[in-house]
Amino acid sequence: MSQTAHAADHPSTKDYVRIAIFLAVLTAIEVALFYLDEAVDMNGWDGPLLVGLSTIKFIAVVGWFMHLRFEDSFLSRFFSAGFVLAMTLYGVMLAAFGAIAIFG
Amino acid sequence: MADTFELEESADIPNSHAGDHHVVHESTGIDNRKLGMWVFLSSEFLFFGAFISNYLLYGNRDFDSVVPRDIYDIPFTSISSFVLLMSSLTMVLAHHALSTGDQNGTKTWLMATALLGSVFLGGQVFEFYEFVTVKDMTLTSNPASSAFYMLTGFHGAHVGIGILMLLSLFGIARRQGGLSEKHGMNLELVGLYWHFVDIIWIVIFTIVYLLGAS
Numbered sequence: 001m002s003q004t005a006h007a008a009d010h011p012s013t014k015d016y017v018r019i020a021i022f023l024a025v026l027t028a029i030e031v032a033l034f035y036l037d038e039a040v041d042m043n044g045w046d047g048p049l050l051v052g053l054s055t056i057k058f059i060a061v062v063g064w065f066m067h068l069r070f071e072d073s074f075l076s077r078f079f080s081a082g083f084v085l086a087m088t089l090y091g092v093m094l095a096a097f098g099a100i101a102i103f104g
Numbered sequence: 105m106a107d108t109f110e111l112e113e114s115a116d117i118p119n120s121h122a123g124d125h126h127v128v129h130e131s132t133g134i135d136n137r138k139l140g141m142w143v144f145l146s147s148e149f150l151f152f153g154a155f156i157s158n159y160l161l162y163g164n165r166d167f168d169s170v171v172p173r174d175i176y177d178i179p180f181t182s183i184s185s186f187v188l189l190m191s192s193l194t195m196v197l198a199h200h201a202l203s204t205g206d207q208n209g210t211k212t213w214l215m216a217t218a219l220l221g222s223v224f225l226g227g228q229v230f231e232f233y234e235f236v237t238v239k240d241m242t243l244t245s246n247p248a249s250s251a252f253y254m255l256t257g258f259h260g261a262h263v264g265i266g267i268l269m270l271l272s273l274f275g276i277a278r279r280q281g282g283l284s285e286k287h288g289m290n291l292e293l294v295g296l297y298w299h300f301v302d303i304i305w306i307v308i309f310t311i312v313y314l315l316g317a318s
Contacts, residue, residue, distance in 0.1 A: 013200060020193035024186060031182045034314045047315055054310035057189075058303050065196045066299045072134055075142045082146025086153035094157055 010070060019064050026053050141293045145300045152304050155255040156311060159248075163316050167246035175239045176317045177231070184227040185309045188263075191220035192302040199295045207282035210291070211274060217298065218270040221263055228260045252312070259308060262301045269294045 011019075030053050037046040063069040068076055132139060163173060194216040201209030232253070235241045243253045273291055277283050283291060 010200065010203065013197060016193060016196050016200065020190060023189050023192075027182070027186055027189060030310065030314060031178065034178060034318055037318050046318055050310050050314050054306055057306045061192060061299055061303050061306065065192050065302075066296055074132060074134060075139070078139070078142050079146050082143075082149045086149035089150070090153045090157040094160055097161055 010067065011064065016064070019060060023057055023060060026057050029053060135289065137289060137293060138296075141296050145296060148300060148304075152255075152259070152307075155251070155258060156307065159251040159255050159312055159316075162247040162251045163312065165248060167248060169245040169249070170239055170241045171246065171248040172235075172241065172252040172312075173248075173316045175235060175241060176313055177234075178313060178317060180227065180231065181309065181313050184224050184231075185305060187220050187227070188224045188302055188305050191217050191224065192299050194220060195295050195298045199291060202283055202288050202291055207277065210283060211277045214270055214274045214277065214291075218267050218274065221267045221270065221298075225260055225263050225267065228256065228263075232257075255308065255312065259301070259304060262304070266294070266298050266301055269297070 030050055033042075033046055033049055033053075036042065042049075062079070068079065163171070165171075194213045198210050198213035198217060201207075201213055241249045243250055273283065273287065273294060276287055280287075
């Protein structure tokens with residue numbers, strides 16, 4: 001693939017900067033939520049919110065910075081398989097030991 | 105023999121460069137080096153998953169000695185996280201610069217990524233030093249401290265390896281006046297590794313620090 005064609009397929013520098021700003025804002029919200037939870041009782045909503053924000057950041061970096069959304073779906077399947085396998089294995093293990101209660 | 109096989113296999117694949125002097129090794133339509141890196145990163149989920157699970161098992165328990173959740177410096181770690189997040193931006197800009205033929209931009213962004221990674225690593229060394237000398241929490245203080253040091257320490261080791269790879273690429277680019285097509289693939293692989301280290305920290309920062317301390 002030529003360099004010009006490669007550049008046309010991928011986001012521009014401005015797009016990458018916008019994504020980085022988006023990620024920085026999400027991080028700031030995460031930290032704000034942490035202190036908000038110390039100031040007022042969030043009835044356990046801080047955990048799911050923090051995990052949700054973290055998941056959005058995770059997907060943004062994998063999809064845009066690692067270019068997975070522009071790659072062959074074969075790579076996505078490989079990558080997702082490792083993630084799902086790890087989540088399942090350790091999720092079952094943590095549930096067995098009762099440690100997942102940290103989120104609730 | 106193996107190369108001949110790969111050339112024959114890749115002859116029908118549109119993305120193949122079988123006619124070029126630079127042979128792309130592939131039998132799936134994807135460069136084997138890139139596929140190998142994605143498989144490696146996929147396996148790293150199991151590696152870090154074990155340490156994160158270990159922390160989740162012990163991090164929330166009480167022990168006679170000081171535990172990590174009581175001594176976290178969230179503002180400091182938040183800034184470290186921001187620095188590592190921005191290093192992902194400089195990394196992708198290095199890759200983007202190379203794809204547009206901007207060799208000087210590639211070198212600049214590679215060095216910026218290595219510097220930001222070094223700042224993050226320096227912050228982690230400072231944090232460990234504070235925890236050990238001021239807060240008196242060592243690797244063997246209790247299972248929670250062991251789990252914390254093992255998880256964040258191994259992540260730091262990954263960052264350190266990433267910095268070495270970035271500096272190697274920068275050195276090659278400086279010596280040869282730019283990165284060739286072959287080294288361009290190396291930059292892509294190092295970039296994938298670096299972004300992976302970043303996403304693991306996104307998880308650690310949330311689960312270990314923010315949820316752990318709240």
